[in-house]
Amino acid sequence: MKKILILFSHPRFEKSRINRVLLEGIDQIEGVRIHDLYEEYPDFIINADREKEFLEGHQIIVWHFPFYTYSAPALLKQWMDIVLEYGWAHGSKGNALKDKIAFVTLTAGGTRESYAANQHNQFTVREFLRPFEQAANLCQMKYLPPFAVHGTHRLTPQQLAAYSDLYRRLLTKLAAGEFDIASICRCEYLNDWLSNKG
Amino acid sequence: MSSTFLLDALIFLAAAVIFVPLAKKMGLGSVLGYLIGGIVIGPFFLGFVGQEGKDIMHFAEFGVVMMLFLIGLELEPKTFWRMRKFVLGTGITQMGITTFLCFVALLLAGFSWQASLACGLALSMSSTAIVMQTLREKGLMKTESGKSSFAVLLFQDISVIPILALIPLLAASGAKAASSGHASFMEGLPGWAQTITLLVAVNSVVVVGHFIFVPFLRFIARIRLRELFTASALLIVIATAYLMMLVGLSPALGTFLAGVVLATSEFRHELESDIEPFKGVLLGLFFLTVGASINFTLIVENPLKVMALVGGVMIIKSFVLFATGKFFRLSFDQNMIFTVGLGQVGEFAFVLFAFINQLKIISTESSDIMMGATAITMTMTPLLLLMNERLILPHLGTKEAVGPKEADEISCESHVIIAGFGYFGSTIGRFLRANGFAATILDNDSDRVDLLRRMGFTVFYGDATRLDILKSAGADSARILIVAIDSPETNLDLVEKTRKAFPNLKIMVRAKNNLDAYNLLHTGIEDVYRESIDTSVRFGVDVLVKLGVRRFTATRAGQLFIKYDEASFRQLAQHRHDQEAYLVHIREQIALQEELLDNDRKACPNLHDFAWDMDVAMKKK
Numbered sequence: 001m002k003k004i005l006i007l008f009s010h011p012r013f014e015k016s017r018i019n020r021v022l023l024e025g026i027d028q029i030e031g032v033r034i035h036d037l038y039e040e041y042p043d044f045i046i047n048a049d050r051e052k053e054f055l056e057g058h059q060i061i062v063w064h065f066p067f068y069t070y071s072a073p074a075l076l077k078q079w080m081d082i083v084l085e086y087g088w089a090h091g092s093k094g095n096a097l098k099d100k101i102a103f104v105t106l107t108a109g110g111t112r113e114s115y116a117a118n119q120h121n122q123f124t125v126r127e128f129l130r131p132f133e134q135a136a137n138l139c140q141m142k143y144l145p146p147f148a149v150h151g152t153h154r155l156t157p158q159q160l161a162a163y164s165d166l167y168r169r170l171l172t173k174l175a176a177g178e179f180d181i182a183s184i185c186r187c188e189y190l191n192d193w194l195s196n197k198g
Numbered sequence: 199m200s201s202t203f204l205l206d207a208l209i210f211l212a213a214a215v216i217f218v219p220l221a222k223k224m225g226l227g228s229v230l231g232y233l234i235g236g237i238v239i240g241p242f243f244l245g246f247v248g249q250e251g252k253d254i255m256h257f258a259e260f261g262v263v264m265m266l267f268l269i270g271l272e273l274e275p276k277t278f279w280r281m282r283k284f285v286l287g288t289g290i291t292q293m294g295i296t297t298f299l300c301f302v303a304l305l306l307a308g309f310s311w312q313a314s315l316a317c318g319l320a321l322s323m324s325s326t327a328i329v330m331q332t333l334r335e336k337g338l339m340k341t342e343s344g345k346s347s348f349a350v351l352l353f354q355d356i357s358v359i360p361i362l363a364l365i366p367l368l369a370a371s372g373a374k375a376a377s378s379g380h381a382s383f384m385e386g387l388p389g390w391a392q393t394i395t396l397l398v399a400v401n402s403v404v405v406v407g408h409f410i411f412v413p414f415l416r417f418i419a420r421i422r423l424r425e426l427f428t429a430s431a432l433l434i435v436i437a438t439a440y441l442m443m444l445v446g447l448s449p450a451l452g453t454f455l456a457g458v459v460l461a462t463s464e465f466r467h468e469l470e471s472d473i474e475p476f477k478g479v480l481l482g483l484f485f486l487t488v489g490a491s492i493n494f495t496l497i498v499e500n501p502l503k504v505m506a507l508v509g510g511v512m513i514i515k516s517f518v519l520f521a522t523g524k525f526f527r528l529s530f531d532q533n534m535i536f537t538v539g540l541g542q543v544g545e546f547a548f549v550l551f552a553f554i555n556q557l558k559i560i561s562t563e564s565s566d567i568m569m570g571a572t573a574i575t576m577t578m579t580p581l582l583l584l585m586n587e588r589l590i591l592p593h594l595g596t597k598e599a600v601g602p603k604e605a606d607e608i609s610c611e612s613h614v615i616i617a618g619f620g621y622f623g624s625t626i627g628r629f630l631r632a633n634g635f636a637a638t639i640l641d642n643d644s645d646r647v648d649l650l651r652r653m654g655f656t657v658f659y660g661d662a663t664r665l666d667i668l669k670s671a672g673a674d675s676a677r678i679l680i681v682a683i684d685s686p687e688t689n690l691d692l693v694e695k696t697r698k699a700f701p702n703l704k705i706m707v708r709a710k711n712n713l714d715a716y717n718l719l720h721t722g723i724e725d726v727y728r729e730s731i732d733t734s735v736r737f738g739v740d741v742l743v744k745l746g747v748r749r750f751t752a753t754r755a756g757q758l759f760i761k762y763d764e765a766s767f768r769q770l771a772q773h774r775h776d777q778e779a780y781l782v783h784i785r786e787q788i789a790l791q792e793e794l795l796d797n798d799r800k801a802c803p804n805l806h807d808f809a810w811d812m813d814v815a816m817k818k819k
Contacts, residue, residue, distance in 0.1 A: 081810060
C-alpha cells in the first residue's frame, strides 16, 4: 500500500477540460491525495514546513501540470526551489525523500509525434523533462517515465473519458503497489506500460 | 379612549393572532385565516362584533389605500408607462365583457336595465386586497399571472372614479343621492370643469411628490429620528388620500400615484418598510370585517338566490378572465391562477352597492344580498386558489417550476449584499462588478444612494441593522453579506442580528482596528478584515524600496508579514477571553500592541526564503 501525493499546478484549471476529467474523483482512490498548489498558494507564498510534512507522509510524488512552453508553470518551479531544500531533500544530510518515487503527469497541446528530433518541437518530452528527472535523482528518488496526454485541444469526449480511465487505473495500480520499477522504466511513457500490460 | 374601542381592538387582534397562524399551519394562507376569524367573531357565531363591524370596515378600507401606495412604490414610472397598453388592454377586455354579461344575466333575472348596468359594473370589480395579498404570499407577483392580475386590478381601481360619476346618471330622475357620504368639491361643477379638476388633481400629486415630498423627506431623514420618518410617511399617504377625497377622486388612485412618484426617490425602501406594518394590520382588519359582515341570516332565508348569484357571478367572471388570459397568451397554469385569483367580487363593490342603494336604483334587500354574495366570493377565492394549486394544476398543468426555478437558483448563487458603501465597501463593490458579479447595496446616506442609482447600481436605502430592510434586499436567499459600515459598533450589531436571523448567510466583515477584529472574531465570524493592515504594509514596502532594498525582496517581505501578522493575531484572539476584562478601551489596545510586538521578536516571517539564498541556508544547517 503506497500513498500518492499529486502536486497539481495549473493557473487556469477552470478552463482545462482534460485536467478536470483527469482529476475528477481520483482522490476517492485509497491513498491518493490531490494537492492543488495554485489554489493553496495563490500569492506564491509556499508554506515549506507544511509541504515537507506532506512529502514525508507519502511514498509517491506526482508533479502534475500542463506543459507550458516546454516546462511546468511558475508555481511548481517555485515549489521545487523552496521545498526541495538543501540539507533536507539533498546535500550530505538531506535524505528526507530517499527511495520515494517521483514522476510527471503532463498535458500538452502538441501530438506525441511532434516531440522528436527534426519534428516541430525538436526534442522528446523526456528530454524536456530532464530537470525533473535530475531533481529526483538529486533527492535520491526513483524517477519513473511520465504519464502524458497529447493533443489536448482535439480530444473527443470518448478520448477524454479513456484518458481519465487510464489515469485512474495507473494510480490504483501504483497505490496498491502492483508494479515492478525495472519493467516500468523500460517504457517511454507510463501510458505505454499500462497498455502493454493490457 | 373609550372602553369599547379597547374591547374591539382586543377582539379583532385576538382573532387575528389565533386564526392566522392556524390557517398558515394548515397551509391555507393568511387571507383565509383572517376571513375565518372574522366569520367566527361575527354576529352569527360568537357574536363578539355586531353592527359596528361595518364602521370598522370603512376604517379598515384604508388598508387598501396603503396597499396601493406600496404597489405604486414598487412600480417605477418607467415600468408603469411601459405597462400602459397592457393595463388598458386586459382591463377593458375584462371589465367590458364581464359587465355586459352580468348586465344581460341580471336583465333576464328581472332587474331594470339601470339596476342591471349599475350592478354589472359593481360585480365586474375584483378584490385588489385579496388577490395582491395572496399572490405576494405565494411569491407569484413577478410571474405572468401576477403581472396580468396586477394590470387588471389597476385598471379596475382607476375606473372606480368614472363609474362613481356614471351611476348617478342611471338614477331615476329626482332620486338624487343624499350627498352620498363624500360631499366633494367636484359635485355641482359642469362636466368640463370636472375633467379639468381631475387633471389638475392628478398632476398636482405628481408635482407635489417630486418637488415637495422628496425634499421634505430628505430634510426629515437628516434629523435622524426614525419615528419622525415613519410619521412623515404616514402623513404623505393620508394627506394624498384626503386631497383626493376632497376633490372627489379615489384615494386609492391618489396614493397609488404618489407611490409611483416616490418610487424613483432614494426613500423608496425606507418608505416601504415604514408603511408596510400599518398596511398589514389594516388589511388584516379589513379581511376580518369582511368575514364578520357575511349575513348568514340572509343566506339561510334566500339560499337559492344567494347561491345562484354567487355561482353565476363567479362563473361569468372566470369565463371572461380565462378568455382574456387566453387572448393575452397566458400559459395554462398562469391563466388558471389569473382566472381563479380574480374570480371574486372586490371591496369596491361594497362602496358601489351602498352608493347604488342610496340612489334607489336597487332595493335595500337586493343590495344586502349583493353585498352578502360579494363577501362570500371573497372568502371563496383563497379556498379555490388552494384547490387549483393542490388539485387542478398538479394534474392538468405543465410543470413549469423546473425551468424558472433553476434560473432563480443561479441568480441567488452569486447574490451578494454589501452593507455600507463608503470608500471601503465601494472598493469591494467595484472590484466585484469589474469581475462580473453585481452586488445589492444597502446604504443610509441618501446623497450617495442617489448617485449610485444614477450609476446603475441596485441600491436599498435604509438602516442596514433593520432586519426588514435586509430581508427586502434579499438576505434570505443571498450567498454572502459584506458588512462594511464605517462604525464598528454598527457592524458588530449587524453581525450579531444577522447571524441569528439568517443563519445560512455567509457574513464577511470589515474591522477598523485589532480590537474591533477581536470582538468580531468572538461572535464566531471567521472572515474578519482589518482595514488598515494591507495599506500600512504596502506603505512599509515602499519605504524599504526607498531605503535601497530590491523591490521583489521588499514586496515578498510585505506579503509574508501580512500572512504572519494574520496568523499571530488570530492566535492571540483565541486566548483573549482568558484574560480579565479591560476597563479602559485604550489600555486594552496598548496591551494588545505589546503582545504583538513581543511575538514579532520571536518569530521570523522570512524563514523559508533562505532556500533561495544558498550561503545563508548552508550556514544555517
